[in-house]
Amino acid sequence: MEIFQIVAIGxxxxxxxxxxxxxxxxxxxYISLVAGVIIFLFIITRLQSVIGILSQLANxxxxxxxxxxxxxxxxxxxxxxxxxxxxxxxxxEGVMASKIEFAGKxxxxxxxxxxxxxxxxxxxxxxx
Amino acid sequence: MAFIREWVITIISxxxxxxxxxxxxxxxxxxxxxxVITGLLLIVVILTPLTKFINRQIDFEEEVLKIFNxxxxxxxxxxxNNIEYSNDEAVMxxxxxxxxxxxxxxxxxxxxxxxSEVFVExxxxxxxxxxxxxxxxxxxxxxxxxxxxxxxxxxxxxxxxSIGKNNNNTVEASSILxxxxxxxxxxxxxxxxxxxxxxxxxxxxxxx
Numbered sequence: 001m002e003i004f005q006i007v008a009i010g011x012x013x014x015x016x017x018x019x020x021x022x023x024x025x026x027x028x029x030y031i032s033l034v035a036g037v038i039i040f041l042f043i044i045t046r047l048q049s050v051i052g053i054l055s056q057l058a059n060x061x062x063x064x065x066x067x068x069x070x071x072x073x074x075x076x077x078x079x080x081x082x083x084x085x086x087x088x089x090x091x092x093e094g095v096m097a098s099k100i101e102f103a104g105k106x107x108x109x110x111x112x113x114x115x116x117x118x119x120x121x122x123x124x125x126x127x128x
Numbered sequence: 129m130a131f132i133r134e135w136v137i138t139i140i141s142x143x144x145x146x147x148x149x150x151x152x153x154x155x156x157x158x159x160x161x162x163x164v165i166t167g168l169l170l171i172v173v174i175l176t177p178l179t180k181f182i183n184r185q186i187d188f189e190e191e192v193l194k195i196f197n198x199x200x201x202x203x204x205x206x207x208x209n210n211i212e213y214s215n216d217e218a219v220m221x222x223x224x225x226x227x228x229x230x231x232x233x234x235x236x237x238x239x240x241x242x243x244s245e246v247f248v249e250x251x252x253x254x255x256x257x258x259x260x261x262x263x264x265x266x267x268x269x270x271x272x273x274x275x276x277x278x279x280x281x282x283x284x285x286x287x288x289x290s291i292g293k294n295n296n297n298t299v300e301a302s303s304i305l306x307x308x309x310x311x312x313x314x315x316x317x318x319x320x321x322x323x324x325x326x327x328x329x330x331x332x333x334x335x336x
Contacts, residue, residue, distance in 0.1 A: 047152075050152070054145070054148065054149075057145065058145065061137070061138060061141035061142070061145070064188070064189045065237055066189045066192050066193070067169050067172070067173075069233075070165075070169075070192075071149055071165070071166065071169065074161075074162055074165060075149065075152055075153060075162065078153060078154055078156070078158040078161075078162060079154055081158070082154040082156050082158065101157070104158065105158070105161060108158065108161050108162070108165070109161070110199065111165070112161075112164070112165045112168065113195065113199065114191075114192045114193075114195035114196050114199070115165065115168050115169065115172065115192060116168060117191075117195050118172075118188055118191035118192050118195060119168055119171060119172055119175075121191060122172070122175055122176075122179065122188065123175070125179075125182065126175070126178065126179065126182060
């Protein structure tokens with residue numbers, strides 16, 4: 001079971017960083033960062049297979065691949081931005097974290113603009 | 129009735145799909161944004177069959193691609209205009225790369241060919257039409273999966289394909305296929321990017 005490994009990594013990292021925090025707080029940050037990256041890499045392969053299955057599902061029902069790729073890109077942007085922002089917050093850099101979140105939001109909105117515009121076009125064309 | 133049945137099935141499966149996506153979303157304030165976009169997509173899915181009742185056929189996918197392309201173009205223009213980006217060539221290379229990726233995914237999703245190379249020619253900075261595509265050179269390959277086993281009596285032929293002024297590349301293939309499919313793809317791409325058909329070159333290489 002992967003969850004045991006992941007929880008073990010998380011617990012060990014948490015204990016280590018708590019132990020070391022009094023002596024050298026900056027090393028505690030490194031530990032949590034590295035543990036975060038390891039867990040992320042662990043789970044990204046699983047996520048990959050889930051996304052593969054989702055795209056198979058989308059092929060079966062009649063969704064255009066454009067929509068699927070847009071949704072998946074948005075989910076990916078959300079994940080990565082969230083990960084970066086959390087790492088920054090852990091390091092005590094709340095300002096940097098909010099900048100990353102801002103960039104993520106803008107990129108998500110950029111992905112949404114084409115859908116919005118063509119939907120408006122569609123509705124304008126439909127109304128006589 | 130068959131039309132309504134299909135419509136209902138599509139809507140229900142899209143709703144299930146969206147619910148599944150919602151599980152994947154990280155638990156954060158991005159959730160709101162993603163919900164808005166999935167909601168928009170749901171509206172699109174519900175409305176698309178209704179376009180059959182009006183005379184005009186609207187290709188939604190093509191519209192989305194066109195707007196993506198416009199966005200890329202304006203982003204490239206803004207970046208070049210910005211003083212921060214002194215290296216225009218890098219920005220242009222990025223822009224060309226984005227366009228060729230778009231074309232690649234468009235062709236590979238809609239036809240049975242694999243894109244092996246795309247060359248994009250773009251108006252340069254001095255022109256007022258900066259950023260518009262002036263020419264496209266696309267090299268396609270047939271998918272290897274459904275090709276017949278190679279005929280041993282025919283030796284592979286080296287074909288010299290020279291494109292533009294400074295691109296002189298050699299492609300190895302048994303023969304070049306010239307067919308009406310090329311024209312179809314040309315038409316699609318010229319609609320999508322507003323490039324005249326004369327400026328689009330498509331080479332199709334046969335595997336067997």
